[in-house]
Amino acid sequence: MQSSPGEPGGTSRSSESTSRISQNALSRLERSVGTWPTGIGLAEKRKGTGAVSTVFLGDGTLGEGVTYESLNIASLWQLPVLFVVENNHYAQSTPVELELAGSIAARGAAFGVEVDELDTTDVEPIHGAAGRAIGRIRETGAPFFLVLNTYRFSPHSKSDDQRDPGEIEERRTRDPLLVAGARLDDAERAAIEARCEERLAETVEAADAAPAATPGVAA
């Protein structure tokens, strides 16, 4: 995902410079561990587009050494890359205390990268912090390290969840949808939910109606 140069505080809204391809590329690079976004930042810097390359990492990703190589290169070459670390406190089934030493924020600082860290599930301050981070990248040309302490309600995949149900229950009281939803009046919220349901239904319908993929035939 890239933010467009026309929106200093924006994140990933559509614009001429935010191609569908680059959004797709980054949104699916779950094993990128920071390398490809760093190269994308280098390409955009060379082309002078003003675009910012954004990569989402997790606490689990911080176990991969190549992430630190990428942080080093992004800082060394002053590349427009926003590293967002979502610390959801679990790497698959392993709690963060069993997989991570030291401080997450200090990892960015150690490479001379500016850091911000939030402990909230409220989308408003997160939106503000992301906007400030991208603004700083545009201003300095340097990368930024944004740490979001958060939580995952669902299992990592399927139903492989052995966490304490009480812990999940307590976290659900801070569900971002509850927090953001509390700002809306009932009618507005109902309208948004109806739009979402409608869009999901359309998507499912379109997928069901599409022909099955045929082996050996490019789409």
Added chain:
Amino acid sequence: MSTAAPRRGVQVLNETLHAIFAERDDVVLFGEDVLDPYGGAFKVTQGLSDAYPDRVLTTPISEASLFGVAAGMALRGQRPILEIMFGDFIALGLDQVVNGISKFREMYDDQVTVPLVVRAPMGGRRGYGPTHSQSLEKLLLGIPNICVVAASECHDVGALLTAAVDDERPVFFIENKLLYGRTIRRPEDGHIGELAVRESGDPYPVLTFSATGFTEGSATVVTYGGMLPVVLDAVTELVLEHEIFCEVVALSQLVPMELDVVLESVARTGALVTAEEGTLTGGFGAEIAARVQEAAWSDLRAPVQRVAARDGIIPSARPLEDDMLPSVDDVVKAIAALDGVRS
């Protein structure tokens, strides 16, 4: 026709990089110690950073990340050339290749390509020891959707590198270290030395050599890269000392593997020997043997023979290294031992 001074492989590669940089603004080269005055461990990039300071980047020792950085650049329309100082170090970047670079084009339904070039010096015979002498091409042979190109001293090395940079696919460009110091020997009037030569295929041609002008032959030897001069010496020795006449097929495109020229040659000679500098098991020769016996069983009068390095590590001491790596004598013996070899 050719009156130009003989040129060594390193000169051709260096001049080609300068020409590519002059031709294309989107090409960027990066790697360890590539800046002038050092100009890279093997001096292939000499003069390039002085001429193009913004397009030649020296890097930390971070091969794994650099493969990914190159991929990110390629995804966004640049043409990165990544120089890996010693080909042995590609192992650090293979996760990026196996789980990303080779997959993006299909994962994103042809909306993206990843046109990057990884230049990798491979090979031994210089006493560099176990971790700086290997020929690891076989690690790349089984990766779908990449291209592996190996230059030899009889190929148009500059054309191969230019084609690699123009290629929309990710390309590994294998440079055997001995190529740097060897004189390039291109066909003249259809010959290199006493051997007749045919060149076919585009953009990464196959060279076929014959000791008889393609009229008869006792065996075909298929090889590539740094093993080509070893095989040519063996074939010449067989003619002079044993009156055994062979054909040699030198591939430059190892992946995707295309063996039409090999099969045509085997149809004339009836026997096949493979020759590679990498270790024997699970290698170039193994894959070719499997494919040729499947496609041309009736043409073969003897089992396919493989010549390769012994399965082991490459010692630093030169006599031990020489014993480990495939020699002219190994190739001669493999051919001479074929059942029913005609002489």
